[in-house]
Amino acid sequence: MEKIIEMKGITKVFPGTVANDDVNFELLGGETHVLLGENGAGKTTLMNVLYGLYQAEKGDIFVKGQLVKIMSPNDAIALGIGMVHQHFMLVHNFTVAENIVLGSEPKQGLKLDMKKAIRNVEEISKKYGFNIDPNAVIEDISVGQQQKVEILKALYRGAEILILDEPTAVLTPQEIIELGVIIDNLKAEGKSVILITHKLKEVMSMSDRVTIVRRGKVTGTVKTKETSIDQLAELMVGRKVNLVVDKKTAKIGAAVLEVEGLVALDHRGLPAVNGIDLVVKRGEILGIAGVDGNGQSEFVEVLTGLRKAKEGKIVLNGKDILNKNPEEINNDGMGHIPEDRHKRGLILKYSLFENAILGIHKNKPFSKGIVMNYKAIREHCNKLIKEFDVRTPNDEVAASALSGGNQQKLIVAREISKDPELLIASQPTRGLDVGAIEYIHGRLVQERDNGKGVLLVSLELDEIMALSDRIAVMYDGKVVAVLDRKDATEHKLGILMAGGTLEEAEKEGKKVE
Structure with missing residues (x-):
């Protein structure tokens, strides 16, 4: 598999803290790669550098083997990189279709061609197995559906590489299973996915490889098939962890x-x-x-x-x-x-x-x-x-x-x-x-x-x-x-x-x- 993304020696400093300390990360074509670590470990910062929201003090980024400078999200989008943030960036009183085409609207003369926009959204939804109504208003649909709109928005702009930041934080168990199916569909279409998470169970079910980040440094990259939840927990924290809560039968009172x-x-x-x-x-x-x-x-x-x-x-x-x-x-x-x-x-x-x-x-x-x-x-x-x-x-x-x-x-x-x-x-x-x-x-x-x-x-x-x-x-x-x-x-x-x-x-x- 070819390397789609290569980040070498990335260092990002904020006042008083080194968020990324000489980090190396690579993403292969058609894989789901999880960035795992506690909050504050530097996972989102690293992906914000890749998406052009931050610029690193040191380090290089290669996309499909080419050295690139990503100074803004527009640069990232032009390189086929899309990001779905933990807190969605949607206009709540717009429809699904209006949100997806926002900034890249199909025109008929000088006017917005809404019929074409709806058609485009229906086509892309069907292609990736999304069940979503293009005419629904964002504030009327569930959080899980809103997340799908964010993913479609990135795909509509031609994303080949999709970064999902804590994608399961706001989903029900059924929606998490659905998200897994969507990720599999994206991979079948040749897309590559980066998931940022600290939930070990989802790492095991959704990823091909895992890179563990602790306090701004990479502590290891492992193949998911060759690891276990206990091993990942140890890499994340630096010691063995008891993941099962030990408790006696409750003695319930008044x-x-x-x-x-x-x-x-x-x-x-x-x-x-x-x-x-x-x-x-x-x-x-x-x-x-x-x-x-x-x-x-x-x-x-x-x-x-x-x-x-x-x-x-x-x-x-x-x-x-x-x-x-x-x-x-x-x-x-x-x-x-x-x-x-x-x-x-x-x-x-x-x-x-x-x-x-x-x-x-x-x-x-x-x-x-x-x-x-x-x-x-x-x-x-x-x-x-x-x-x-x-x-x-x-x-x-x-x-x-x-x-x-x-x-x-x-x-x-x-x-x-x-x-x-x-x-x-x-x-x-x-x-x-x-x-x-x-x-x-x-x-x-x-x-x-x-x-x-x-x-x-x-x-x-x-x-x-x-x-x-x-x-x-x-x-x-x-x-x-x-x-x-x-x-x-x-x-x-x-x-x-x-x-x-x-x-x-x-x-x-x-x-x-």
Whole structure:
């Protein structure tokens, strides 16, 4: 197979960090090549260099053996390179066809020839096995369909090489299988595909070769057939990792959180949380599954006092906490690992010891009236650093100086040290390497075994399946079903996540089994 892309000695520096450090990467014709690594490892940066969004300080790029200079995405497109970003770049009130031809519109005289545009889109959709309506408006179609539009947009512009950045992050299990079929169709047509991901299961099912990136450097390139999930995890992290969550049978107790008829509005004044009833019990992990944007974030914001509810009831540990402020809810026994660690979890320019007491800074022994007791604060922080294995030179460094995994460990440590009755863990392992994930999963299970209630909200279905004792599925602001973990399959959950009913899920589940 010929080398379609060769990147040699690529070095890309941002202020204070080397994102790519002398990286070599090659793509062969007709292969699917995965770039694997934790968030922040430098995978997307490398592909942004290939697509012309960034220029490298050092290194050369060859396309089909020719040395090229890619100064912009237009240069990349002219060379047959297309990129589908993690966050789609679509005009929401345009149709599918209008989005696909945007910038390369077929004309009739001076006017846009919309009929020809629709015909072109239908032809290219059929050619690659996409089932998509060219006249549908983007905001009315599913996230999976929007991703197909982005792929078609690149193909319409003549892409021979397709870069897909975290393509499965927003898809249901069924849509992930469909994406696999699409990639196979593209390869059959002679296209080459680069997938950026940190999900090991998909690497095994979708790729021919894998290049592993760790902290800006390539740690190896392997053939998928000749490797295993365990080996890839080790290459990604640098040590052996236990990928199976070890947990005993749950000893479920009384309800710690009761939610009834909860309604809350989003920033546009539309219902984001639309009549939720839910109970979390002591000694269990209740997982909330769902495709991103179905009200999970708003639901957590209401529970934690960050968003006002319009109506409903929330009882924590026998106390009514509806529309109380975060401090009061915190004092009533709730811990919260927020989904955005930078926006809601830490004050990045504060030291670790200051971050270690956020939310409990008014409590004894940390505060004596208006005077802070820094001796007690630093003792507390150093105890957390030791117990939760936060890798840091000392407790005085700013939170911004830690890696994502260590920032997350500090937040988890702080919230667990509050000894909450209910711990809300929202995307607790987003963007972390498998080593940090293994550790945080273990701590969440420990809280459950200590008789606390844990509400886990995650977009990673594997994480929900591995940790939960019961699983609630959210769709369009509602909890559409709650299943015992033993009754939940990926297939059933996928149907519910896409808006199907429990009856449909049960029926389809039997067919698959």
